[in-house]
Amino acid sequence: MSRALPLSPRSLDLLDFELYSRQIGLLGVDGQLALASSTVAVVGLGGLGSAATLYLAAAGVGRMILVDKDVVDKSNLHRQILYGAADIGKPKAVVAAEAVKRLNPKIDVEAVPEPLDLQLASWLAREADVIIDAVDNWRTRLLLDEAAWRMGKTLVHAAAERLHGQATTVKRGVTGCLACIAPSNIEASGCQSILGPVVGMLGSLQALEAVKVITGVGEPLYNKLLIVDGSTMTFEVLKLKPIECSKCLEKLRPRKHRHELGAEATL
Numbered sequence: 099m100s101r102a103l104p105l106s107p108r109s110l111d112l113l114d115f116e117l118y119s120r121q122i123g124l125l126g127v128d129g130q131l132a133l134a135s136s137t138v139a140v141v142g143l144g145g146l147g148s149a150a151t152l153y154l155a156a157a158g159v160g161r162m163i164l165v166d167k168d169v170v171d172k173s174n175l176h177r178q179i180l181y182g183a184a185d186i187g188k189p190k191a192v193v194a195a196e197a198v199k200r201l202n203p204k205i206d207v208e209a210v211p212e213p214l215d216l217q218l219a220s221w222l223a224r225e226a227d228v229i230i231d232a233v234d235n236w237r238t239r240l241l242l243d244e245a246a247w248r249m250g251k252t253l254v255h256a257a258a259e260r261l262h263g264q265a266t267t268v269k270r271g272v273t274g275c276l277a278c279i280a281p282s283n284i285e286a287s288g289c290q291s292i293l294g295p296v297v298g299m300l301g302s303l304q305a306l307e308a309v310k311v312i313t314g315v316g317e318p319l320y321n322k323l324l325i326v327d328g329s330t331m332t333f334e335v336l337k338l339k340p341i342e343c344s345k346c347l348e349k350l351r352p353r354k355h356r357h358e359l360g361a362e363a364t365l
């Protein structure tokens with residue numbers, strides 16, 4: 099096993115052998131310390147982000163940054179398991195941070211109840227070791243992709259609608275960028291129908307990907323696109339070309355020389 103991140107002095111304080119006794123056998127003490135030394139940003143605290151956040155907090159990630167500008171709506175509750183009926187109308191990021199603290203009080207957690215713009219995406223890419231793309235639109239995804247790509251940080255992508263979903267993990271120098279697999283029309287609105295367990299499954303997969311990237315255990319979905327069909331319980335892995343596309347290279351050029359993406363996107 100190779101450890102991907104340098105250890106922080108604080109990580110020893112978070113090392114609780116009883117709490118993590120059932121996973122240390124898989125991750126090793128080094129892996130557990132790597133989790134405790136890591137910062138993960140979850141962008142989008144809907145169905146995907148709910149599952150990813152809870153599993154990453156439970157696993158012992160040392161610092162979490164939770165980003166979502168929305169408040170909890172009644173129509174969220176069938177799939178967004180971070181929230182309950184009493185949270186309707188409250189900021190998702192704040193409620194999510196409270197849930198993380200209840201689950202694992204030693205974690206540093208920051209709530210960011212703001213829309214994602216280029217400035218915030220760039221800050222997240224500086225602060226986080228891994229960014230979870232749990233948003234529901236491609237415009238926001240591509241902002242995250244660009245920021246992560248510039249900083250060489252790992253972006254764990256998932257998307258879901260109806261009974262279907264997909265996931266992959268991208269990192270500069272290892273894979274192509276997320277724009278390589280973006281639909282040609284990123285403005286097209288997605289389907290509004292979704293079942294909770296489908297986003298729960300994909301969000302759980304994102305947490306697993308982040309744990310693997312941070313600890314060096316297992317093989318992340320680098321250059322692979324997992325396609326999940328929940329209607330037939332079919333899982334398919336498509337191979338992606340590791341070659342950098344023109345969009346990958348475009349991201350590394352100074353911004354002033356090219357057309358900019360919109361300054362703000364919605365989550």
Ligand SMILES: [Zn+2]
Nearest residue numbers: 275278343346
């Ligand atoms: Zn690309």
